[in-house]
Amino acid sequence: MNKREQYLMEKYSRQIMMEQIGISGQKKIFNSSVSVIGCGGLGTSAAQYLSMSGVGSLTLIDDDKVSLSNLNRQTLFTEKDIGKSKSVVLSEKIKSINNSIKIVYFKKKVTSKNIKRFVGKDKIVLDCTDNYESRLVINRFCHLEKKILISAALQNFELQAFMTSSWSKQDNPCYKCIFPELKKDTAMSCDEMGIIAPVAGLGGLIQANLAINFILKLKGNFKELILFDCLNLDLKKIKITKNKKCSECD
Ligand SMILES: [Zn+2]
8 A cells, every 4th residue: 555545545444434434435435526506605615525525526616705794604714815705715725624635716706508517427516506507507417417416595594405316217396396486585585585504514414415325325215204303403314306397407
């Protein structure tokens, strides 16, 4: 074993020693590539934990800049970062956690025109945005380009998350099957709705967890919506079904 391999074995030893991971599982994590769209409360914690797990490549996409009101929940941003581009700051911080990771960042908002160029060959896409319009763009793209979509949304003490693969099986739902219409709450961003710090972190962690489970081929339930009421610490999973009249995935 050379020095580099020894370093990696030690760094990821707590994962490698797990029966469900081992060296072969860790290699799957090293070879994985994930796009994180939105580098706010969800995106910062998801990207942080994916990089700590050893994910080989991350694409970070966000057109926003760090502001003071972000700092209660957007891990890795500090007061010194205010006014700087979120995707740039996040990529620098991630590099300090994992210097082997390949990172690409884009200081843009995703649109139906640019998303394919940004996401490229990444197999897994994390929707960490906070608006319905971007969510529909991401959903449509993932369906057409056969990507695994892992989505989460937050509101006050509540979070919801799910993983979809609407292209792989006829009865797998897409985002729009579950949320067919623009509801007032869904249209509002965290800044308008209010969000408490740990709930944002948990949402991103659940997304990272779903991604790792999928990479390791441990679990991949594409018909399940996770609902976590963080005030009562009540976790529910509900079955989600395809809407046969869905305009996006039919
Ligand atoms: Zn659909």
